[in-house]
Structure formats: C-alpha cells, structure tokens
Amino acid sequence: MRTDGPKLSYVVNVRGGHGTVKDVKKAIAKAGGTVVIAYEQIGVIVVHSQNPAFGETIRRARGVESAGATRTNPIVPQATKDIGSIAEPLTAEQAAAAAADAKAGEDPLEPLQWSLPAIKADKAHQKSLGSKKVTVAVIDTGVDDTHPDLAPNFDERASANCVSGAPDTTAGSWRPAAGESDHGTHVAGTIAAAKNGAGVTGVAPGVKVSGIKVSNPDGFFYTEAV
Template structure:
C-alpha cells in the first residue's frame, strides 16, 4: 500500500464551513468525539482541485451542478454524469462557499481534494489520441494436465501457500477475464507481463483525474509498485521467471499514482469509473487515497471527497466490477482506531483525533474486499500476520501472503522481493479472476461471498499477538481480526 509523504508547507487555512452530514458517518458518531478539523487553505490565485457532488447523480443533475461550478468561478476538468461527480479547478479563494450559496438545490457537497496547489499539467486536449497496440486474441485454456513450472516458480512460497500451483492443474484462467491494476503503471515490455497487458483498455488517470489515452501515459515512470502487483496477479506461464495466480487472464494498467507517489481522489474516481465503463471483472487497489490515511465524514472537504469515491466504487460495482484492496501497513486495528499522525501527507501531518466515521478508503468502502497480510514463518508453510498489517474484527475479509513476495519489477525487466498489504491484495485479485473464469455469471457480491466461504480458517488460538503492544487476535476461528474469514484458497476457487 502506497504511503507517500511530502514535506511541503502551506499558508494558514482560511476556509470555515459548517459540518456536512455524511452518509458514511456511523450512527454512533454523535456519541464519539468530533474528529480533528483539517481546514484546507485555498488562497486567491492558487489553482486548487475540488470534487463537486450533485444532489441528483444523473446527467441532468450533473449538468445543473456544472452550471453552478461555472458561476462560482470554477473550471470543469472532468465530469462523471453516471454518478453526479465533477472534478473542478479554481483559483477563486471562496469557491467552496460560493458553490454552496449558489447550489442549494443542485449541489450535495463540495470539497478540496488536496492540501497543496495543483501541480500536474492541466491543459490536456479534449480529443485524446487512441492508444496503440494489439490486444492478444482470446485463446482456450492453456493449462495442461501436468503443468510445467516456470524457472523461478519454486521461489514463490506464496503461490504454494494459497494452493495456486494446484489450481493451475485445472486452469490458468480465461482470456475473457480482465483485471484492472489501479496502481503506478505496468512495465509494457516485461517478458512475463507484455503478453497479458490489454493495451486498448489501459489508461492514465493522473492528469488531474482526466482520461488520458495517450500511448505511453499508463507506463510506469517513478515506481515499479504496479509492475510488482501485476506479476502476482497474472505473470504469464511462458517458461520465463515466475507465474502469477491467474497467468492466462488479461490485465489493464490503470495508472492512478502520480510521479510524486500520490493517489488523489480524482485519480481514483477516474480509475474506478474507467473500470466499470470498460467491463473490468476485477480491480486491485494496493493503496490508500491521499492526502488522508483516514477520511472523516464529519469534516467538510473530507466528507465530499469520500462521497465522490464511494459513488464511483458503488457504480462500478453495480456494473459488475469486483474491487479488492489492501488493508494498510500501519499495524492498526481498523475497528478501534482513535488517533492518526500521518495526514495530510502532501503538506504537514498533524496529530488527529478520529472516530468511526473516519475511513481508510477505498479498502473500508462497502463491497470492497479488504485483505490483510501474512508472513511465512521460517521456511515452513506456516504463516503469521505480518507485523505491519492492519487488522480489525469485521473489517478484514480475507488474508493472503504479503511478506517477501517475489514478483516482476521494472529494473532490467527483472524480479524482486517486496512486502506489504500491497503484495497481499493482488493474490486475492488473482484468485477472484480464477473464480470468475470458472463462474463467468458470478457478480461482485457472489465473488466476495465465495472468497470468504472458501478461505482456509486461521483460528486465533493458533496465532501469536502481532502489532503495537502485541495486540491479540480477537473473534472466532471462522472470523477474526487478523485473517477475517481466513487465508484465500485458489484451489477451492476453481473447483
């Protein structure tokens, strides 16, 4: 999971707005302390980025909100009429208050998406160039009765642990299944990945949240994180290097991480909407959305941005896309989280009080599979919760290997070890892709239910306390704070 931090500073915040009620705030929020306010300064003349949520998530509702945006001095950068969300830039200091004043009947909420000025190019042409490249033709299942291993497959303890090697005796996945890798880009010429990249459905979302179809826009630039994630999901079975969980499915590179390592809300919204619009079956999301590790429903800007992301996730889920996300690397109990000192990470972090209405997004949004990370114990096939992994009773859905994972990297088109819940999540995305290959009629809700039902139990009694202060595992053998409903099982997914 990406945790970008930058030492930029901003001036004294000038915005004062009343608290906006959020649908994501828990029913018990009134009994909890208010989260610490983080007012965001938008001085006159600075290009600032916002999301505006229409009251009616329709084309007409979006058009009405767009008219308000223009009257308030904003420039529409990207609009998503399917969900009533508009990405806006403005140099007007009072843009938010003017939108509320002018849009009482048409605007539900408006919020700044970052605590610093917009830095990326904002003059992108309206007519995008069509991405070049040829999508591989659909082939029948390539798995043979006796699977021939790739050269470094023996080093992939993680694949054996989730029984992916046995699952491959039945299937390597279907070419009809498409997995969106929402990340920092995928190395386009890595020999273990190139054949499985769907170029036509790859996109760059980091140009202010717009849809950039340029031929190289989705390539990795400053990070190989997405390349490593992609290898775990779908490294090709080709006699080279390693093998992914689902080595015959297609993958689309959906770039949502900018060159400074940030994933702002407008980038993620673009990624989720692109996935839903282009028929992606599964997405992997190994990040939290910046600049807040936890977005609080009782804070105006944070509530508006969280609602915009929620709408994008919900809409794409209804379109048939199943979303998988990393639980996070803070060693935190997400079910009982009261403080945070890492946000905002694009300027100066502060010590914050948070409450149950503060969410790590996208992983804590409804319908998203939340994945914790496990580490191998010595050289055995036994595992334990990774020391860095977030946890939480009734928050974690399933677990997967996430420590010392061998996968593809950009340097030298090679291979390297990485650790994090970022590395656990793609195992689950890969298993979901195998499951979708075998059961093409299953939608997101069915996939999530079956992933949990088929997971191998990790009872608390067999696990040592992990995390700050040795926080113990809580819950039952079938559902607990460490592993959720258990270790994901690739073999059961294809039975």
C-alpha cells in the same frame, strides 16, 4: 474574483434534477473553476481552480449538494509515458541457480516463488491457468506493460491514467513515470505474469491484466482519481 492561489482539485456533487448539471457547470465557470470531467449519470463533477474562495463560492450555488478540495497541496504536473525504475535484478548466478531447479513446465524463476505453493497456486495451475475472457484491473501506481512477463497478458483497451479524474487512454499513459513507484507493476505480475518460459509466473497466468493509474507523482491517491 481571485485566481492567484495554488491550483487545487475539487469534487462537486450535484443534486438530482433535470438540467441541474448544466446549471452547476455555469456556476463553476463563474466561480473560477475549470471542469475536468463531469460524470452526469451520478452527478459528480471534477474541477480545477486557482480561486482560493472557489469551494466556499460553489457550495452556495443552486443545485450543488456538496463540494470540497480533494487536497491541500497544489496539483503536480506529471509525465505519463516514461517507464519507472525497477527493483534490483537478480544476479546472473542467482538466476542460473533458480533455472537449474525449475521443474518441467515451470518458468525459470518459479522455484524462487515460495508464495505459489503456499497458496497451492501450483496445484491450481494443473487444472487451469485462468481464462483470457477475464481481465483483472490493477488500480495502483501504474503498470509497465513493456515488461516481458506482462506484455503477453496486458490489455491496453482496458487501461487508463485516471490521476486527473478524467480517464486518459493515450498509449502508455498508464505506466509509472521515471522515479515513481513500481508497486502496480509488481502487483500485476503477482496476478498475471505469463507462463512463457521467462521470468516468473503469476497466480493466474492465463488471465488478462490492465493498468489503471491513480497515484500522482508524489505517491498519493486522491478522491477524484479513484
């Protein structure tokens, strides 16, 4: 059995039946695969393998419904706790001008958020800012929970890094690494930036937000992550 190929990620779908997942796991190991995680309730197993013939071999195994690589490029090692770059900030003059235009009860940069009145979110805020019982998950490139507009509303317990196919709930694992996209952080802010007297305001600044990182360092979203 060859193990000199690039390390690829595979999804193996298992046929229903008592004991089938256990048998397929044995077949995976025999074919040169390593189980990353098995979702036994739905019969899905995420596997890494450097055997170029792994896909062909495991598809012939008893109990396997289907199997295939989720990518043609090898798995890229990733950092998970670094904080990625942020967009170019406003100048002091721009921030001061916006703050001067802010009405009572508005965050200082809220006058720059044309999108809130466009969807009448400003009117909705007069009724409710949203409930802390609600958590909105941002399934994206990761969320920087250290951002002062996100920290008050961030839910660590509902956050994870799922890039490998297995949830990593280590503190900070959901953050974008240095050089990675800050798109997820931007989306989280659009949803739930806190109304805290600083920065901007989210559409629902009273709800909680969590980060589910599913984008690899190259910015791709693969099957096993989502």
